[in-house]
Amino acid sequence: MWLVEDADTHIYMLGTMHALPAGTDWRGGKVAAAIDAADELMLELSPRELAAAGAVFQELAPRSAPLAMSARLPGKALAGYRAIEGDADLGGDELDDWAVLVMMGQRVAQQVELSPADGVEAGLTAAFRKAGKPIGGLESARTQLMLFETLDPATQRALLVRAAENSASAERDVLSMTDAWSRGDANALARVVNEDVDEVPAARKAIITDRNRRWSGWVKARLDKPGTVLMAVGAGHLVGQDSVPAMLAAEGYKVTRVQ
16 A cells, blocks of 8 residues: 655555455555545445446447357467366357456456455445445446457457466466465565566556556546545556556655555
8 A cells, every 4th residue: 555645635545456365354554544544435446337347348248240269269278268267158259359358367266266245345345335435436337348348359369368378377376466465565466467468568558557647647636635535446556667656656746655
């Protein structure tokens, strides 16, 4: 968690895991203090937008015409896809490449027993609702999913092939990411998060860098209004050279890691 502040505004930036094992305790230390101190919570998606995300996915994800996964993926990648799919039908033939990638990620999370219901956003939403504090969002569900939908076909396919080829380490990588986050090891977390997307520069720009720049702009604008805000976004956006804290620091803002 990082803090950027001026004389009358304090913005805590908490890196989250969207899904976690049941019983994970992440509310301790200065995180708990930030939750109590904050006047409002800002997430990637507001609760209303999060609730709408499933319907937006169902609208955007289907291909205009089915295409068999065997026609999209070379041998190793196809075998990896089948290994992740297991006895579940991910419906890949009917979906765009980016949507198949999303379904694979959800499947891996299920296999290692990570649940969004136990993720940081779910816990924060419950806490702020109980306290009667407002909860906002940086993006809409449609805007977020359109980042993937509008990736060019070659970039979508590169991401899908790489994820499928690396399926043997998918569960281990997810657990390594969760472990690095739990330890507060920002450098290790950055390595795990960036390993795949760094190999596909167009995807990194759209999914990580450009969004971090927009969110940094939101932070700068919010500093003009007094109060205390807890901004909670995926931890991958707060680590690395083009993270939100790094962008703000590069522009001369004082950014302090507080936990």
